[in-house]
Amino acid sequence: MDYLTPLSLLLFTIFLFFILGLCKWDTSRSPSRSGRLPPSPTAFPILGHLHLLTDKPHHTFTRLAHQLGPLIYLRLGRVPTVVVSSAHLARLVLKTHDHIFASRPQLVGPRYLSFGCSDVTYSTYGPYWRQVRKICVSELLTSKRVNSFQLVRDEEVDRMLSSVLTQSGSEVDLRKLFSTLTNDILCRVAFGRRFTTEEGPIGKLVRAFEGSEALFAGFCVGDYFPEWKWVNSVSGLNRKLEKGMKELREACNEIIDEHMNNNNNNNNNGSDSTRREDFVDVLLRVHRRQDLEVPITDDNLKALMLDMFVAGTDTTSNALEWTMTELARNPRVLKKAQEEVRKVASHTEKVDETHLQHLRYIKALVKEAMRLHPPVPLLIPRESMEECNLDGYEIPAKTRVLINAYAIGRDPQSWEDPLVYSPERFEDDSNIDVKDQEYNFLPFGGGRRGCPGSAFGLATLEIALARLLFHFDWELPQGVGPQDVDTDESFGLVTFKKSALVLVPITNKSYEFKGM
Numbered sequence: 001m002d003y004l005t006p007l008s009l010l011l012f013t014i015f016l017f018f019i020l021g022l023c024k025w026d027t028s029r030s031p032s033r034s035g036r037l038p039p040s041p042t043a044f045p046i047l048g049h050l051h052l053l054t055d056k057p058h059h060t061f062t063r064l065a066h067q068l069g070p071l072i073y074l075r076l077g078r079v080p081t082v083v084v085s086s087a088h089l090a091r092l093v094l095k096t097h098d099h100i101f102a103s104r105p106q107l108v109g110p111r112y113l114s115f116g117c118s119d120v121t122y123s124t125y126g127p128y129w130r131q132v133r134k135i136c137v138s139e140l141l142t143s144k145r146v147n148s149f150q151l152v153r154d155e156e157v158d159r160m161l162s163s164v165l166t167q168s169g170s171e172v173d174l175r176k177l178f179s180t181l182t183n184d185i186l187c188r189v190a191f192g193r194r195f196t197t198e199e200g201p202i203g204k205l206v207r208a209f210e211g212s213e214a215l216f217a218g219f220c221v222g223d224y225f226p227e228w229k230w231v232n233s234v235s236g237l238n239r240k241l242e243k244g245m246k247e248l249r250e251a252c253n254e255i256i257d258e259h260m261n262n263n264n265n266n267n268n269n270g271s272d273s274t275r276r277e278d279f280v281d282v283l284l285r286v287h288r289r290q291d292l293e294v295p296i297t298d299d300n301l302k303a304l305m306l307d308m309f310v311a312g313t314d315t316t317s318n319a320l321e322w323t324m325t326e327l328a329r330n331p332r333v334l335k336k337a338q339e340e341v342r343k344v345a346s347h348t349e350k351v352d353e354t355h356l357q358h359l360r361y362i363k364a365l366v367k368e369a370m371r372l373h374p375p376v377p378l379l380i381p382r383e384s385m386e387e388c389n390l391d392g393y394e395i396p397a398k399t400r401v402l403i404n405a406y407a408i409g410r411d412p413q414s415w416e417d418p419l420v421y422s423p424e425r426f427e428d429d430s431n432i433d434v435k436d437q438e439y440n441f442l443p444f445g446g447g448r449r450g451c452p453g454s455a456f457g458l459a460t461l462e463i464a465l466a467r468l469l470f471h472f473d474w475e476l477p478q479g480v481g482p483q484d485v486d487t488d489e490s491f492g493l494v495t496f497k498k499s500a501l502v503l504v505p506i507t508n509k510s511y512e513f514k515g516m
């Protein structure tokens, strides 16, 4: 014991008092409660359950739900959180008490990158959110508006098929293919231009996005210890977020200026019959209105422009990649889907959107892929606006709520053989819709904060898939069998397959794509 000097003993004692002090601070600041909280696993002092935020938290929470039940209470740092993992509880949150759980927590990333959480996705519940959601839905996302973008989808799917044609017989990275497709479609609809351009304001936006994506998804101390926001300054995170916001603001300003100049030129030259109004034009029109319940600022306008793009692109390309992954793993399903689309469109050289209503199996296999691989497995966090009782448990006000759509989609109480990819379950029961009344199937969430873009997303998914399956046969790279195609995931804002899916398209002579 001769190495235990009086100095080290003193330092050790101070350290011990510091830790005990922190623990006391930790418990004394826990919210006082009257009711019974849901079951909770063992927590660490200070950190609470932060250790459960693993690289795949949706898996960790699913395992915990098997041990503790479908409603779990966690303390993530300082933030009270509940995780919901059954259809019954999802119904309580998304339907019965929807009005209580319709807000979002103000997370640090969106406070910068969504211009003060003023987009639809991250804004708190209230008149502003109601107003901007209504604008986005009516101008971009109603079925009528989604139908009106058919030509854009058609041209961009043609472009994708042309690219596949040139790579026929060789290995193709489907992630790149699908990401280009969804970016180009949304960019044309929202900003009037294709995304894949190196130059001009859109090129600038692409680069700004690339820089800010990791910041959006990364771990941030301030989201779990609101009192320790200063850590974000010390760690340099705030500086990076400010830089990201500046770049996004500049890129948006250029896009807006370009639109305003075009509109001015058109007004000066007389009416322009060729240029179609895009989402930025709509927002500029709304921005000028004097009769809005809550005025829309310049920054709000930018947040809304970016929101449609961010919310609608990766989600859709991700669902396409997971669907093709399951087809590669299940040759029986792939063959049946190809037989369906080739039969339905046998008298034409091309599948178009009028054929989709007859493609029941293809619609079913898309849903089945989203059941097993929901692109946003924990949905987007919600926050309770007041205290609420869920199944006999007290949920305090300002509790963060995570709904584990991944666990619910694989719950044996809701699904027979839940781990088997079987589109027939959706084909036989066409009642299981994306707005599932039973709350077993939640890839688009639900309630008043549910995804307003499901029709837009599905329209792209279904036509892209139908045409890929109609014109091409799909093989695995040499030496790879269906059982070798992995489904390992990389969790993020959208949960992608860890390694990009690579397949080999083979031109089918009977259904050859004739090019654009």
Ligand code: HEM
Pocket (backbone or CB within 6 Å): 120, 121, 122, 133, 141, 307, 308, 309, 311, 312, 313, 315, 316, 319, 375, 376, 379, 380, 381, 442, 443, 444, 445, 446, 447, 448, 449, 450, 451, 452, 453, 454, 456, 457, 458
């Ligand atoms: C396959 C494609 C898509 C999937 C899987 C998907 C999934 C989701 C999910 C899970 C949520 C959270 C819902 C909740 O909290 O209950 C959401 C919200 C949202 N989605 Fe989608 N989405 C898709 C496509 C789109 C598209 C194409 C758009 C727009 C162009 C869009 C716009 C939004 C918006 C604005 C919100 C926030 C709604 C709010 O907070 O009020 N989504 N989406």
